[in-house]
Amino acid sequence: MLLLPEAVDDYVGPDNPVRFIEAFVDGLDLAASGFVRVAAKETGRPGYDPADLLKLYVYGYLNRVRSSRRLEAEAHRNIEVIWLLRHLKPDFRTIADFRRVNRAAFKQVFREFVILCRQLDLFGRELLAVDGTRIKAVNNKDRNFTRGVLTKFINEADEKLADYMKRLDEGDAQEEKASNNGSCGRSDGKLAEKIAAVQGKRDRHKALLDELDRTGEDQISLTDPDARAMARMTKVGVGYNIQLAVDVKHKLIAEQEVCNQVLDMGLLAPTIEAAMDTLGVDRIEAVADRGYFKIEDIEACEKADITAYVPKPIRGPAVAEGFFSKEEFRYEPDKDIYLCPAGQVLSPRHFGKSRDNVKIDYVNRDACKACHLRERCTKSFRRVSRLENEAVLDRMAARLAAQPDVLDQRRESVEHPFGTIKQWMYQGAFLMRRLENVRGEFSLTALAYNIKRAITLVGVAGLIAAVRV
Numbered sequence: 001m002l003l004l005p006e007a008v009d010d011y012v013g014p015d016n017p018v019r020f021i022e023a024f025v026d027g028l029d030l031a032a033s034g035f036v037r038v039a040a041k042e043t044g045r046p047g048y049d050p051a052d053l054l055k056l057y058v059y060g061y062l063n064r065v066r067s068s069r070r071l072e073a074e075a076h077r078n079i080e081v082i083w084l085l086r087h088l089k090p091d092f093r094t095i096a097d098f099r100r101v102n103r104a105a106f107k108q109v110f111r112e113f114v115i116l117c118r119q120l121d122l123f124g125r126e127l128l129a130v131d132g133t134r135i136k137a138v139n140n141k142d143r144n145f146t147r148g149v150l151t152k153f154i155n156e157a158d159e160k161l162a163d164y165m166k167r168l169d170e171g172d173a174q175e176e177k178a179s180n181n182g183s184c185g186r187s188d189g190k191l192a193e194k195i196a197a198v199q200g201k202r203d204r205h206k207a208l209l210d211e212l213d214r215t216g217e218d219q220i221s222l223t224d225p226d227a228r229a230m231a232r233m234t235k236v237g238v239g240y241n242i243q244l245a246v247d248v249k250h251k252l253i254a255e256q257e258v259c260n261q262v263l264d265m266g267l268l269a270p271t272i273e274a275a276m277d278t279l280g281v282d283r284i285e286a287v288a289d290r291g292y293f294k295i296e297d298i299e300a301c302e303k304a305d306i307t308a309y310v311p312k313p314i315r316g317p318a319v320a321e322g323f324f325s326k327e328e329f330r331y332e333p334d335k336d337i338y339l340c341p342a343g344q345v346l347s348p349r350h351f352g353k354s355r356d357n358v359k360i361d362y363v364n365r366d367a368c369k370a371c372h373l374r375e376r377c378t379k380s381f382r383r384v385s386r387l388e389n390e391a392v393l394d395r396m397a398a399r400l401a402a403q404p405d406v407l408d409q410r411r412e413s414v415e416h417p418f419g420t421i422k423q424w425m426y427q428g429a430f431l432m433r434r435l436e437n438v439r440g441e442f443s444l445t446a447l448a449y450n451i452k453r454a455i456t457l458v459g460v461a462g463l464i465a466a467v468r469v
């Protein structure tokens with residue numbers, strides 16, 4: 001005992017991250033950030049100060065401890081937590097309630113830290129890399145049903161029921177015949193039981209399908225109703241879609257959002273606009289992968305002064321059949337024509353619609369009839385479609401051609417936070433159910449990632465000094 005320091009403070013060195021956590025949280029205006037119970041009620045026992053519980057959570061997420069029961073245990077045995085909470089020992093219910101009740105406020109705390117890093121000039125604020133990943137929800141894939149799965153099950157159940165009914169009728173007929181002959185007939189006693197079981201399952205699936213018709217959704221999850229079955233190649237099963245906008249200068253997260261949209265299409269402009277707001281810039285460049293390629297989104301980026309770099313996916317029926325891709329046809333904007341690989345002119349002929357856009361088809365039937373490249377191009381005559389507002393995509397393609405390295409910058413920048421969050425921070429699955437709760441959880445995860453990164457860049461002392469300015 002004589003060898004041990006006398007004060008808890010002696011165990012916590014000047015470069016210990018808990019010293020920054022304390023300074024950072026104490027510097028926040030928690031009421032303005034949306035935390036509840038910031039001021040103690042006049043009656044009853046005063047509750048825990050939200051600042052203390054927020055410190056506990058920031059510490060926990062920074063140290064791979066996310067469950068309320070484990071955080072409670074840390075408050076009893078971990079000298080850093082004992083120092084941070086000044087010997088307070090909240091129970092796990094209080095800890096869990098705090099995260100649930102204040103779920104929306106964590107996003108503001110994340111933003112406050114981005115602003116702090118901005119003051120330290122840790123954000124380049126010139127180029128953001130956007131990407132999405134999927135994180136598993138608290139919902140087994142057996143408890144998720146798509147419209148297709150439900151319809152298939154109901155159809156198969158109907159067929160099975162029809163077969164059972166037929167066998168039941170045949171059994172009745174045989175029984176009747178046997179009793180007429182004076183012999184003893186035998187019916188399948190278990191058949192009625194089987195019919196009841198299949199009928200029960202069918203009714204439950206039909207009720208789920210009716211629910212989908214009522215809500216207009218494509219799938220339903222029973223444990224976490226907001227979670228969605230993600231694309232198969234993600235291997236996540238049922239989960240959430242996490243969007244990150246990462247500043248390429250130091251790979252810090254400028255903006256993060258969780259949604260339950262299965263695809264990334266349409267998420268580029270909203271993610272970057274939110275990041276611009278936090279970074280305090282009027283214009284910025286943004287790079288994303290092919291999954292974000294959507295003309296409406298690219299147009300929205302241009303309108304918001306976002307210079308987007310998104311490579312065009314090579315897809316479409318012509319590509320699927322092994323014919324020339326559209327990229328092999330050159331558009332001449334002055335003449336409003338396409339030049340095909342055989343050097344022929346395709347002119348606008350047919351005007352139609354593609355979603356909300358006007359679509360124009362460019363053709364030259366006569367040239368195709370006599371073309372020596374026809375086998376590599378089309379089965380009859382080639383039609384090249386162009387959207388009325390497609391010039392926005394041409395401008396983006398020209399930018400990408402002039403700056404192909406930007407795609408490598410994207411990969412290098414987004415892989416770091418995703419790798420760190422999933423591998424180092426063990427965030428392979430969410431602990432909570434429902435979208436709003438999961439958003440709160442991920443705000444803490446992204447905050448912890450940024451703190452860890454900023455400590456590497458400027459150290460604990462540098463961060464504490466910035467808080468106290």
Ligand code: SF4
Nearest residue numbers: 340342368371377382
């Ligand atoms: S088939 Fe028609 S569009 Fe294709 S290369 Fe020949 S002329 Fe051009």
